[in-house]
Amino acid sequence: MAEQYLPVLVTFVVVGGLVGAFVGLGRLLGPRNLTKVKAEPFECGNPPSGSAWGRFSVKFYMTAILFIVFDVEVVFLYPWAVMFRRLGWYGFAEMMVFVAILGLALLYVWRKGALEWD
Amino acid sequence: MNPLLFGILALLMIASALGVVLLHSPVRSALSLVMTLFLLAVTFLFLDAYLVAALQVVVYAGAIMVLFLFVIMLLNLQADPQGMAKVGVRFAAVLLASLFLLAAVRFFVAPAALGSGTGMGGTPPAGFGSVEAVAERLFTHSLFAFEVTSVLLLVAIIGAVVLAKRKLV
């Protein structure tokens, strides 16, 4: 059954070749006139105001963690979705316990305000 | 399974795994790890575990590594200027790695000696590793583990929220 994946490999090779051709062609055809001004980061014409990093918000970290948890939930939902008719009401109950516990997690995050101002 | 294909795959995986450890820039390290996980998913394909291969890419390479990259970028982790570790640490590392390699070789040469009765030969039953087969086992035999997973995820979320929302004194 792994022969099914041969066309995927072929697709990867074709797409990779196309992408590589784009980059290679750009390298061939473009001029090369790198001056100091061109190499500075673009801040709408202002001189670059240093690379002071500042404090990045922890909300992005929260979003990534939430994404992992709900991605795992989605990933467990797929096998159930394919088989749910055969698993009947019993399987439905099992899955609903799972979803309910993760729904509890969503509710907790919601109430704690971790979904705000992102 | 074709030995040549497996050989290429194994070499690529070893190369990217070495890249994780040896590259200087943390972002490049993380990208090497993504490559390793992707190749691991391809290995699962060769082992007829189709669902697990797809889930490996979706969850591990697609979600967890994104978190890694976020953290690296948000903390602005730069390449470690220190260079290689002290002599004692290096010696211990080489020793431990050699012991691990010896154990691995022993396992593959004489698996029965280490107590794994089933061995690694033979062909899997038809439909092995397909979505239906995995779903069948997951919701009947491994039900408890499945439900406990959700509790584990709930605990992880609560922990993350508590850590993130802590007022820094």
Added chain:
Amino acid sequence: MWIEVLIALIKASAIVGMIVGLAGMLGWVERKGSALIQDRIGANRASIFGFAGAGLINTMMADPLKFFTKEDIVPARVDRLLHTLAPCVAMFPVLATFAVIPFGDVLQVGERSINLQVAPLNIGILYVLAMAGLAVYGVVLAGWASNDRLSLLGGIRGSAQMISYEVGMGLSIVAMVMTYGTLDLQAMVRAQGHLIGGWLPAWGVLYQPLAFLIFLCAGIAESKRVPFDLPEGESELVSGYFTEYSGIKYLMFFMTDFIEIAVIAGLITTMFFGGWQVPYLMRDGFHFPGGAAVLLPQVIVAVLQIGSFMVKVFFFCWFQIMIRWTLPRLRYDTLMRLGWKGLLPAALLNILATAVIALAVQG
């Protein structure tokens, strides 16, 4: 085995070529369409000896040539490998997604029946989800590799947005998987050939209208188009995460935008609107509900099916472009709120309702 590789190669090259061409054409539709909506003329200068070819000269020749021949400015103190890698990593998964989208039924060539789908995976939907997950890396790498705070901010915000809507997208697709009981996209399209009550084509949108809306919303947010294009922020962050890119790399990001429109359109067509199905067209011809039948040779049927697929995909691409020029942009916190507090619970409730109804009907 080599003949299969050759067939796959032909199919993959045809699809990739078609999609890249479609992306170019969509650029023209965007320019002229937005001009029509905004009551102006739009781009009309590019022509060869007065022949403008209805925009083909502009987008297919002038634009790519311009981008190819511009200088590739790489800012100082960046990781050059990552800077070059980011547009490649951005473009690769979206093009690779097309490998599982079926564009026709089987085609009989000699004694070989060729499935008009590049890769007939029986976990097709999970492959789509995997590629959607990998698409996040292009954005976040582009932001990082630019050594520019504003680009990094655009990149992180863009990837945070993408992952937020990926959950909604995954959940809405679960409902579709429940309806058809399979992850294989070709099987889903074939199942949409049935007729409800003898005359209504059983397209997915009739079974799952809420899932369609959620998927449409999540899909547009994934491709970071207006009304969700704050990471690109044309009036705010210059170009957001791809500010520091020029020449061919900028073109690659731009094309990724249009190719993602095509991918979302392709997925909507496949799951909700019957894919390559033409109503009442079976493998040997038309079979109308009244009993009348028009028999057609197999090649004509295949051509009709591919044509139907292309018309539907083009319609949804056009639809997304219309949405872009009609709706205002969402603010970032509104955007994230919609994703987590709106689409996620709605999709979960949809799954619950679908399960209850399906099990009640069955047992």
